[in-house]
């Protein structure tokens with residue numbers, strides 16, 4: 001049975017480290033004493049974060065089929081895996097380029113699965129380890145104009161829950177952290193999308209705190225969002241049609257269009 005893992009001294013592989021939430025995760029994990037391996041595609045950002053935190057940096061394009069295996073071979077021992085990288089691929093399905101669909105599925109879903117598969121053997125042999133997937137409230141609540149993102153994030157939730165059940169009798173823990181809208185840094189902040197009045201946000205350091213708690217206490221799922229959004233996600237799980245109608249009334253289509261405009265160049 002996994003009972004939570006001590007982060008101090010744990011070799012921690014973090015994907016998406018060059019992103020907004022990735023930066024906050026890296027800094028918090030460094031504070032906790034993790035031995036960090038930071039990965040992403042933007043070498044300059046990774047190198048500067050790695051030198052600030054005394055971490056290793058490995059450039060890897062997770063859209064490429066062999067990348068997860070190569071990344072693990074270059075990483076050596078991994079005590080904690082945090083699969084955080086993302087490509088939003090937002091937009092109405094007919095307008096999303098097939099290459100963006102493939103890349104988003106590879107980065108958001110295939111790579112986390114391949115990385116998890118690659119580390120569980122070594123973790124099981126050492127009888128210790130933890131895997132954290134960064135999902136989203138859109139792992140539970142689907143929105144029009146985000147079908148690819150939702151497909152990968154719903155998939156990631158199913159994978160995480162199933163893997164946690166599969167490893168329940170081992171010392172390897174599996175967690176899913178589900179943020180709502182995150183302000184200050186990251187893909188929502190970069191998009192500059194205006195939310196309806198009363199829809200609150202959380203900060204990247206609050207996502208990082210949830211990741212630390214998930215690892216320390218072996219928590220299966222943690223949502224990082226205000227109560228109203230978490231309630232909305234719960235309703236969406238139970239009554240998706242009702243939720244879709246509610247989201248349309250709250251301006252969901254306008255928000256999706258704004259995300260599509262802001263993220264159309266992300267590949």
Ligand SMILES: NC(=O)c1ccc[n+]([C@@H]2O[C@H](COP(=O)([O-])OP(=O)(O)OC[C@H]3O[C@@H](n4cnc5c(N)ncnc54)[C@H](OP(=O)(O)O)[C@@H]3O)[C@@H](O)[C@H]2O)c1
Nearest residue numbers: 016018019020021040041042062085086136182186187188
């Ligand atoms: N921000 C939010 O409001 C929010 C809300 C809910 C959930 N989340 C989740 O939080 C996580 C982090 O998101 P974020 O907001 O920090 O996004 P972000 O700032 O856009 O960062 C995305 C990260 O993914 C990496 N990435 C993208 N394509 C890649 C590829 N082909 N190969 C390797 N790495 C790649 C990027 O690195 P390079 O560009 O250097 O490759 C970057 O480090 C994601 O899983 C996201 O779904 C975020």
